[in-house]
Amino acid sequence: MVRKPLSKAGNKFLRKFRKWPHSPYKTSWHHNFCENQAMQFLKNSNFQFQSFNLYNKNNNNPFLLSTLLNSFKAYSIDPTPKAYFFLIKNLTQNSNFQDIFHVLNHIEHNEKFETPEFMLMYLIRFYGFADRVQDAVDLFYRIPRFRCTPTVCSLNLLISLLCRNRECLKMVPEILLKSRRMNIRVEESTFRVLIKALCRIKRVDYALKILNFMIEDGYGLDVKACSLIVSSLCEQIDLSSVEALVIWRDMRKLGFCPDIMDYTNMIKFLVKQGSGKDALNILNQMKENGVKADIVCYTIVLSGIVAERDYVKLDELFDKMIVFGLVPNIYTYNVYINGLCKQNKIDEAREIVASMEELGSKSNVVTYNTLLGAVCFAGDLNKARVLVKEMRLKGIGPNLHTYRIMLDGFVRKGEIGEACILLEEMLEKCFHPRTSTFDDIIFQMCQKGMFTEALGLMTKFVAKSFAPGARAWETLLLNSGSELQYSETTYDTLIIPEITQLSKLTES
DNA sequence: CTAGGGTTAG
Numbered sequence: 001m002v003r004k005p006l007s008k009a010g011n012k013f014l015r016k017f018r019k020w021p022h023s024p025y026k027t028s029w030h031h032n033f034c035e036n037q038a039m040q041f042l043k044n045s046n047f048q049f050q051s052f053n054l055y056n057k058n059n060n061n062p063f064l065l066s067t068l069l070n071s072f073k074a075y076s077i078d079p080t081p082k083a084y085f086f087l088i089k090n091l092t093q094n095s096n097f098q099d100i101f102h103v104l105n106h107i108e109h110n111e112k113f114e115t116p117e118f119m120l121m122y123l124i125r126f127y128g129f130a131d132r133v134q135d136a137v138d139l140f141y142r143i144p145r146f147r148c149t150p151t152v153c154s155l156n157l158l159i160s161l162l163c164r165n166r167e168c169l170k171m172v173p174e175i176l177l178k179s180r181r182m183n184i185r186v187e188e189s190t191f192r193v194l195i196k197a198l199c200r201i202k203r204v205d206y207a208l209k210i211l212n213f214m215i216e217d218g219y220g221l222d223v224k225a226c227s228l229i230v231s232s233l234c235e236q237i238d239l240s241s242v243e244a245l246v247i248w249r250d251m252r253k254l255g256f257c258p259d260i261m262d263y264t265n266m267i268k269f270l271v272k273q274g275s276g277k278d279a280l281n282i283l284n285q286m287k288e289n290g291v292k293a294d295i296v297c298y299t300i301v302l303s304g305i306v307a308e309r310d311y312v313k314l315d316e317l318f319d320k321m322i323v324f325g326l327v328p329n330i331y332t333y334n335v336y337i338n339g340l341c342k343q344n345k346i347d348e349a350r351e352i353v354a355s356m357e358e359l360g361s362k363s364n365v366v367t368y369n370t371l372l373g374a375v376c377f378a379g380d381l382n383k384a385r386v387l388v389k390e391m392r393l394k395g396i397g398p399n400l401h402t403y404r405i406m407l408d409g410f411v412r413k414g415e416i417g418e419a420c421i422l423l424e425e426m427l428e429k430c431f432h433p434r435t436s437t438f439d440d441i442i443f444q445m446c447q448k449g450m451f452t453e454a455l456g457l458m459t460k461f462v463a464k465s466f467a468p469g470a471r472a473w474e475t476l477l478l479n480s481g482s483e484l485q486y487s488e489t490t491y492d493t494l495i496i497p498e499i500t501q502l503s504k505l506t507e508s
Numbered sequence: 509c510t511a512g513g514g515t516t517a518g
């Protein structure tokens with residue numbers, strides 16, 4: 001059989017008989033190879049650039065840009081977006097705004113590739129964090145000029161950057177309008193970004209409005225946005241528990257099914273506002289809706305009930321919780337112990353400590369601070385001393401609160417000697433007493449004729465940048481009349497740090 | 509896959 005020459009069969013696409021054979025330079029592996037080589041070259045010269053800080057202004061391009069162009073030219077391929085991204089990342093690391101500007105212009109006017117959106121987003125984010133919000137906004141509007149179709153990703157990014165600052169937030173409406181003209185489809189995520197920002201600047205009312213707009217626009221209820229709103233409740237300063245409950249009820253009416261975290265956040269807010277009863281209601285609501293309350297929820301509600309001093313309900317709920325099979329942990333016990341201490345049932349509280357430790361929950365510094373607070377309040381310093389010894393035996397280190405509680409206990413009873421020993425210890429640990437306590441100590445010392453000691457104490461504390469209150473200064477001044485020999489020199493050392501602090505304030 | 513979230517403070 002005579003084989004027809006393939007060339008005449010006309011399969012021009014087989015390499016052997018192609019009219020114009022593939023240039024070996026046009027295959028993709030070769031292109032990749034060249035790109036890698038060019039990139040390597042660029043990276044090496046970047047190293048040079050950084051070590052010698054060369055700035056070769058050929059054809060008006062910054063050094064790195066001209067290196068990029070040259071190295072790609074040397075391999076006869078067009079610079080890739082990847083190469084530019086490498087360049088941009090480098091320039092942002094050195095905050096080289098000038099060169100970034102050049103590179104962007106170059107990409108816009110001299111390149112033809114479609115710039116990947118993530119590259120521009122990287123720069124928008126960079127501008128945002130460098131407090132160059134206007135640059136970020138300008139770049140956003142300029143995205144299409146880089147032959148890139150902006151998506152909601154860029155929009156969300158820009159908005160979240162603007163939302164970091166109250167002033168910039170005002171630009172958001174205009175950007176939303178203009179983004180429509182840029183054919184960006186706003187989506188749920190955009191609203192969520194806005195809601196988050198509004199919650200952060202404590203405008204839940206606006207956040208709720210947006211939530212409602214979303215529903216009107218047919219987006220359906222955004223569960224995440226609801227959670228966001230609930231979780232931000234605790235940060236709202238002037239929101240009453242009544243208002244929060246209305247918001248909660250409205251969202252539930254819209255079909256919001258809270259999860260355990262939403263319930264916990266809501267309960268936390270109510271307890272913080274001092275409405276333990278409402279918190280308990282939410283806990284019950286939770287059960288009705290088939291969400292199992294866990295030990296954390298119970299602990300918060302219990303602490304709310306303690307705050308309301310409803311000790312009958314406290315015992316009731318604690319028992320109920322045990323019946324439900326929940327195991328109290330140290331947090332729960334601390335709340336319960338606090339409840340007992342508030343009723344001055346200190347012995348009972350100590351029994352609880354013993355039994356909880358038998359059950360494997362070790363007491364901690366909070367437990368002891370609670371107990372110490374109670375015994376100091378009752379004025380039983382001996383019991384306080386016993387407790388401190390106990391703490392040491394158990395290896396529980398005192399914290400700032402421990403010292404403050406003890407100090408207040410001693411000062412209330414006029415035990416200035418022991419108070420001073422504590423103060424010394426605090427000074428070593430850089431713990432500051434409450435101003436009023438400190439002033440009280442100075443006052444009591446002066447009354448007992450311990451003027452010199454008081455002055456010494458004051459000097460030591462001021463040196464550790466502690467600021468005594470007006471009362472301490474006043475007391476010292478009033479008592480200094482008979483002891484003028486101290487005042488000249490010692491007051492200088494006392495007052496000078498104060499003055500330098502003041503001048504620092506006026507400078508800034 | 510599950511943790512997260514929680515306690516005192518004159």
